[in-house]
Amino acid sequence: MIKTTILDASTDNIIYCADLLKNGEVVAMPTETVYGLAANIFNDKAVSKIFEIKGRPQDNPLICHISNISMLDELTIDLHSEIFQKLIEKFWPGPLTVIVPRNKKVSNLITANLDTVAIRFPSHIVSRKLIEACGFPLAAPSANLSGKPSPTSANHVFYDLNGRIKAILDGGICEVGLESTIVKIEDDSLRVLRPGIISVDMLKEVTENIVLDDSVLNQIDPNSTVISPGTKYKHYSPNADIVLVDSSLDDFRTYVSDKLKENVWCAVFDGEQKCFDKNVLTFGYNEKDQAHNIFMVLRKFDELGASKVFFRCPKKENIGLAVYNRLLRAAAFNLVVL
Numbered sequence: 253m254i255k256t257t258i259l260d261a262s263t264d265n266i267i268y269c270a271d272l273l274k275n276g277e278v279v280a281m282p283t284e285t286v287y288g289l290a291a292n293i294f295n296d297k298a299v300s301k302i303f304e305i306k307g308r309p310q311d312n313p314l315i316c317h318i319s320n321i322s323m324l325d326e327l328t329i330d331l332h333s334e335i336f337q338k339l340i341e342k343f344w345p346g347p348l349t350v351i352v353p354r355n356k357k358v359s360n361l362i363t364a365n366l367d368t369v370a371i372r373f374p375s376h377i378v379s380r381k382l383i384e385a386c387g388f389p390l391a392a393p394s395a396n397l398s399g400k401p402s403p404t405s406a407n408h409v410f411y412d413l414n415g416r417i418k419a420i421l422d423g424g425i426c427e428v429g430l431e432s433t434i435v436k437i438e439d440d441s442l443r444v445l446r447p448g449i450i451s452v453d454m455l456k457e458v459t460e461n462i463v464l465d466d467s468v469l470n471q472i473d474p475n476s477t478v479i480s481p482g483t484k485y486k487h488y489s490p491n492a493d494i495v496l497v498d499s500s501l502d503d504f505r506t507y508v509s510d511k512l513k514e515n516v517w518c519a520v521f522d523g524e525q526k527c528f529d530k531n532v533l534t535f536g537y538n539e540k541d542q543a544h545n546i547f548m549v550l551r552k553f554d555e556l557g558a559s560k561v562f563f564r565c566p567k568k569e570n571i572g573l574a575v576y577n578r579l580l581r582a583a584a585f586n587l588v589v590l
Contacts, residue, residue, distance in 0.1 A: 270385035280395040282423025288392030319383035345375040351436040378423040401550040429544035447574040494583035498565040499590035515559040539571035
């Protein structure tokens, strides 16, 4: 079994991890969104390890992470679209992934044989220093077992991937706590494929032509081809069965009151826990807090041995839409509307 080590993000350790990546290994790195499992995008054997380690389906494309704009030349043939330039100027570096036409240098393993590639310029200083030390972009999905809650700390990564990778660079708790917003440029419009902390309202500062993809709120055909990570399969799910309940607090309390026994729990907004006598956790007061906390709370239910969890439904607008999207998928679309 591989010995997995959590390393502080010193210059020496960043160089050590860059050397691992140059030699075809994979490394877990922090970003401002969640921790990523990184590999050299130009090394197919290394990229294959990502899928093997995570148990990730190979028709689920990966996001390429860069540390400077000059790296775009290696990834895409479309650098001159006005809307792309506006997105770069406003949101990069930051938690936005943009899907654009691919450069043929990018492996089919990265793109799932599509003619597009997903690109992100993270703002976390450790990921940027690591990419710079490598000198090439890094493919990096979330550093967890496929389908499980995304990791927002080095310890989360260790829990999932201990014995599978050599190194985890520790950059602290992720600031955002939720994966990046993913958009695809379509002429003069943007199609939102995965909502995130960069909300639809924020994107409207670049263009008013925003389309919310059907996959954001609806389960898609399992045989369909997807162009974005996080849209096809069950994701973000703990061992417990998740039930998302769309209701008022009073109706929620009535619905779950006789169900909270043994290993059955509920998750509510901060301040609402006083309405319940037992088996309750909170996941934030406002949308931003909920985005930051949601994966930590989902993992907490595994620690508690929960078999079933009823979640209060967050708002379905702005950042709340991103939290709602993650909970829908964690619940495998098990939604109760009261």
